[in-house]
Amino acid sequence: MRPRLQVWIDFASTYSYPAVMRLPPLARSAGVDLDWRPFLLGPIFKSLGWTTSPFNLQPHKGRYMWRDLERICAALGLPFVRPDPFPQASLLAARTGLVALEEGFAEDFIMRVFAAEFAHGKDIGDAGVLNAIVTDLGYDASATLHRADTAGIKSRLRAATDEAARLEIFGAPSFITEDGELFWGNDRLEQALSWAARER
Amino acid sequence: MRPRLQVWIDFASTYSYPAVMRLPPLARSAGVDLDWRPFLLGPIFKSLGWTTSPFNLQPHKGRYMWRDLERICAALGLPFVRPDPFPQASLLAARTGLVALEEGFAEDFIMRVFAAEFAHGKDIGDAGVLNAIVTDLGYDASATLHRADTAGIKSRLRAATDEAARLEIFGAPSFITEDGELFWGNDRLEQALSWAARER
Numbered sequence: 001m002r003p004r005l006q007v008w009i010d011f012a013s014t015y016s017y018p019a020v021m022r023l024p025p026l027a028r029s030a031g032v033d034l035d036w037r038p039f040l041l042g043p044i045f046k047s048l049g050w051t052t053s054p055f056n057l058q059p060h061k062g063r064y065m066w067r068d069l070e071r072i073c074a075a076l077g078l079p080f081v082r083p084d085p086f087p088q089a090s091l092l093a094a095r096t097g098l099v100a101l102e103e104g105f106a107e108d109f110i111m112r113v114f115a116a117e118f119a120h121g122k123d124i125g126d127a128g129v130l131n132a133i134v135t136d137l138g139y140d141a142s143a144t145l146h147r148a149d150t151a152g153i154k155s156r157l158r159a160a161t162d163e164a165a166r167l168e169i170f171g172a173p174s175f176i177t178e179d180g181e182l183f184w185g186n187d188r189l190e191q192a193l194s195w196a197a198r199e200r
Numbered sequence: 201m202r203p204r205l206q207v208w209i210d211f212a213s214t215y216s217y218p219a220v221m222r223l224p225p226l227a228r229s230a231g232v233d234l235d236w237r238p239f240l241l242g243p244i245f246k247s248l249g250w251t252t253s254p255f256n257l258q259p260h261k262g263r264y265m266w267r268d269l270e271r272i273c274a275a276l277g278l279p280f281v282r283p284d285p286f287p288q289a290s291l292l293a294a295r296t297g298l299v300a301l302e303e304g305f306a307e308d309f310i311m312r313v314f315a316a317e318f319a320h321g322k323d324i325g326d327a328g329v330l331n332a333i334v335t336d337l338g339y340d341a342s343a344t345l346h347r348a349d350t351a352g353i354k355s356r357l358r359a360a361t362d363e364a365a366r367l368e369i370f371g372a373p374s375f376i377t378e379d380g381e382l383f384w385g386n387d388r389l390e391q392a393l394s395w396a397a398r399e400r
Contacts, residue, residue, distance in 0.1 A: 048258060058248060060368040064382060071391075168260040182264060187387045191271075 004033045005196040006176040008164055009110065010041040011094055012087035013172035014055070014065060017080075017118040018072050019186040020111055020173070030193040036106045038097035039160040040090065041172055047165070053087045072186070079119040088117060089125030091157075095148040096130050098156050103144070108137050204233045205396040206376040208364055209310065210241040211290035211297070213372035214255070214265060217280075217318040218272050219386040220311055220373070230393040236306045238297035239360040240290065241372055247365070253287045272386070273318075281321040288317060289325030291357075295348040296330050298356050303344070308337050 007023065009016045027034050045054070055062035066082060073080035093113050100109035112133045116122040122129045127145060134141035147153060167176060175183040175192035183192035207223065209216045227234050245254070255262035266282060273280035293313050300309035312333040316322040322329045327345060334341035347353060367376060375383040375392035383392035 058370060060370045063368060064370065064384060067382070068384070068388075168263060170258060170260045170264065182267070184264060184268070188268075 002031055002033050003196045004035055004178055005192060006035045006037050008037045008039055008167075008169055008172060008174040008176070010039060010172045011090035011097070011110075011113055011117070011124055012053070012083075013041065014069055014086075014118075015072075015186040016173045017114045018069070018076055018078060019189050020114045021078055022076070022186075022189060024107060024111070026189065026193055030197045032193050032196045034107070036097070036101060036110055037160060037164075038094040038101075038106075038110070038157070039164045039169075039172075040094055040157065042090075043161050044165055044170060056086070073118075081118065081121040083117050083121070083123075085123075088123060091125075092127060092145075092148065093124045093130060095153050095157055096134070096144060098153050098160070099144050099147045100134075100139075103139060105137055105139060109133065112137065202231055202233050203396045204235055204378055205392060206235045206237050208237045208239055208367075208369055208372060208374040208376070210239060210372045211293040211310075211313055211317070211324055212253070212283075212287035213241065214269055214318075215272075215386040216373045217314045218269070218276055218278060219389050220314045221278055222276070222386075222389060224307060224311070226389065226393055230397045232393050232396045234307070236297070236301060236310055237360060237364075238294040238301075238306075238310070238357070239364045239369075239372075240294055240357065242290075243361050244365055244370060256286070279319040281318065283317050283321070283323075285323075288323060291325075292327060292345075292348065293324045293330060295353050295357055296334070296344060298353050298360070299344050299347045300334075300339075303339060305337055305339060309333060312337065 005027065009020065023034065045052075050057055053062075055065050070080055097106060097110060097113070100106040113124055113130070116129055116133060117124045124130065131141040131145060134144045164174075168182065171184050173184075173186060173189070175188065177183075177192065177196045181192075181195055183189075183195070205227065209220065223234065245252075250257055253262075255265050270280055297306060297310060297313070300306040313324055313330070316329055316333060317324045324330065331341040331345060334344045364374075368382065371384050373384075373386060373389070375388065377383075377392065377396045381392075381395055383389075383395070
């Protein structure tokens with residue numbers, strides 16, 4: 001039994017971009033299997049009285065975040081463009097991510113969506129962008145997006161977001177080990193992996 | 201001319217504890233001289249409508265912070281106790297820190313105050329605790345604390361806090377290089393030092 005790590009992401013989350021791009025090879029090296037958990041931060045922010053990203057509500061922190069993210073991506077050699085609008089509407093991507101999980105292509109889908117948003121400046125709220133990603137991965141985009149719009153998937157996304165709130169997740173990316181240890185942010189990715197790996 | 205790095209700290213700031221303990225030896229290795237800049241986060245938080253620490257206003261984030269800080273201190277071999285009350289009243293420590301800066305013992309004073317608060321569970325809002333630290337460092341505690349209560353020092357602290365706001369500082373610890381690059385948090389300490397050092 002290989003150790004597992006839950007990876008909670010909202011597709012609009014900025015620091016999730018470098019984390020998602022770094023994670024798959026690092027997890028393979030660490031011998032850790034990943035459970036991708038798409039969810040929505042919006043309802044969690046709303047419960048704190050916030051109507052948009054804290055990076056918009058706190059302009060100084062927001063300006064810092066963009067510069068910090070730019071430095072992080074430069075150091076990693078990752079292309080970076082600032083999404084417009086920010087935050088992007090991540091609902092359809094999250095629902096499609098749940099379908100991709102069922103179909104077994106979640107990791108590739110998630111990496112492609114973050115690359116579209118932060119490397120290529122695409123609007124991931126646009127169904128056409130998601131359609132092109134699914135097609136490009138060799139899956140039936142029309143069936144996938146149709147399934148993303150069903151009551152079953154909508155209810156699974158609400159349940160995932162409720163579960164995130166119960167787990168006291170307050171930001172993304174968040175990592176949870178099998179023994180319930182929570183790590184928050186791209187900065188904690190390595191620590192989360194080594195915590196997960198040393199349990200065995 | 202050796203490169204310099206501004207180090208902005210509020211004595212109540214939790215992640216400033218490991219940062220302050222780690223910084224002096226790392227700065228010496230990097231060949232960087234430190235400008236310690238005590239200030240108050242309270243007025244900056246107040247301008248965002250917050251009446252206390254965001255770690256109190258957002259309980260899930262707060263609980264995470266305490267666990268994260270505990271893990272960080274354990275990994276560094278630093279003793280850690282959770283301050284009670286939190287946040288501590290950091291006004292008198294900040295004013296005394298400005299006197300220590302004038303007198304040339306700021307770094308020792310700052311490290312002792314953070315150790316008192318986070319390693320020994322002392323209340324740094326208590327003048328007796330600060331008095332003991334100054335005495336222990338071999339300085340005149342009565343004269344130091346008297347000077348901390350003068351209009352000149354009070355006005356210097358207000359000016360420092362205004363300057364922090366102008367510099368768009370929104371949290372502590374914050375580091376600013378000579379070319380104006382802002383780094384926030386214990387997690388960015390190494391990056392701030394290497395950015396400062398490579399300018400020359």
